[in-house]
Amino acid sequence: MLKIVTDSSSDxxxxxxxxxxxxxxxxxxxxxxxxxxxxxxxxxxxxxQHLSKSSALPTVEPxxxxxxxxxxxRLLKGTDxxxxxxxxxxxxxxxxxxxxAAKSFLGHTRITVxxxxxxxxxxxTVVILAAEAARKGSTTEEIVRLxxxxxxxxxxxxxxxxxxxxxxxxxxxxxxxxxxxLPGARPLxxxxxxxxxxxxxxxxxxxxxxxxxxxxxxxxxxxxxxxLQGRASDDTQLLFQRLAEAFPQKRLDVKPYGPALATxxxxxxxxVAVYEGI
Numbered sequence: 564m565l566k567i568v569t570d571s572s573s574d575x576x577x578x579x580x581x582x583x584x585x586x587x588x589x590x591x592x593x594x595x596x597x598x599x600x601x602x603x604x605x606x607x608x609x610x611x612q613h614l615s616k617s618s619a620l621p622t623v624e625p626x627x628x629x630x631x632x633x634x635x636x637r638l639l640k641g642t643d644x645x646x647x648x649x650x651x652x653x654x655x656x657x658x659x660x661x662x663x664a665a666k667s668f669l670g671h672t673r674i675t676v677x678x679x680x681x682x683x684x685x686x687x688t689v690v691i692l693a694a695e696a697a698r699k700g701s702t703t704e705e706i707v708r709l710x711x712x713x714x715x716x717x718x719x720x721x722x723x724x725x726x727x728x729x730x731x732x733x734x735x736x737x738x739x740x741x742x743x744x745l746p747g748a749r750p751l752x753x754x755x756x757x758x759x760x761x762x763x764x765x766x767x768x769x770x771x772x773x774x775x776x777x778x779x780x781x782x783x784x785x786x787x788x789x790x791l792q793g794r795a796s797d798d799t800q801l802l803f804q805r806l807a808e809a810f811p812q813k814r815l816d817v818k819p820y821g822p823a824l825a826t827x828x829x830x831x832x833x834x835v836a837v838y839e840g841i
Contacts, residue, residue: 565646565697565706566638570626570657571601572650572823573686583694588634590657591624592822598624601822610822611794611830620728623823625657631664635674644703645674648690648710650682650823651757675703677710680757683824684789684816684836685717713841719754720762720778721791721834722771726750728829729759752828759827772798775835776805786840789816793830802833 569575571589580587589600594613599605601623605613614621631647638645647665652658658678665674679689689710696706723729729752749771751763765771779788788806792799799817806815818836820828828834 565644568647574821588626625660643672648677651680653757683820684818716839719836723828723832725829787838789818789836791834
């Protein structure tokens with residue numbers, strides 16, 4: 564049977580991974596001289612504590628090549644096909660490292676690597692749908708076609724209280740440029756073509772909540788929506804209530820985002836993610 568691998572930037576819970584038979588390889592988180600493995604020797608709560616106290620921003624690095632090779636080798640004892648689905652290659656190098664690890668097994672088995680162009684709940688949704696298709700007996704080719712079709716129908720929008728996080732990551736200036744002409748503004752950000760890019764600028768947090776609600780309401784149809792939060796806040800509950808009242812028949816989740824996304828958004832961002840369906 565086809566085996567599925569992802570990385571911890573999917574923010575999938577261990578219980579869900581166990582239920583779906585998904586193997587998760589942890590990304591590496593570095594604070595100064597100390598490196599941790601996400602979900603192994605540092606959890607989300609401890610990461611947030613470090614982030615709130617540290618003057619230096621953390622970095623998130625992909626799993627080591629050897630770790631992915633070891634994961635593939637272990638799984639290949641029970642299968643000859645692996646589908647490895649990872650966070651956007653425009654945010655980190657996990658997909659690249661997975662492709663390099665897969666080359667180690669050329670001629671012996673088939674390992675297919677997919678760049679989801681997403682992160683956190685978006686990546687999790689892709690992995691869940693892939694695992695469900697695999698359980699139904701779909702082939703690797705069929706699942707890859709499915710994913711290629713559904714990925715463009717997953718949308719993620721956020722606002723952040725602190726654009727410095729985005730500014731200091733891999734795209735210098737993107738977090739800052741949207742607030743240069745409006746001090747105190749909150750950037751509204753969108754996941755677009757695998758990158759987190761500015762969409763608008765908003766003066767107040769209340770207006771930010773309105774924009775998140777309006778973003779969801781603009782869809783003529785969708786299958787799932789999730790609220791993405793860092794540290795829990797009253798705003799999450801307010802947004803949840805508005806969405807639940809407006810869309811009582813729709814599935815609505817609240818999803819805390821993990822370290823990989825927090826390095827771009829900080830601790831106090833809030834967002835929505837929508838799976839439109841295909």
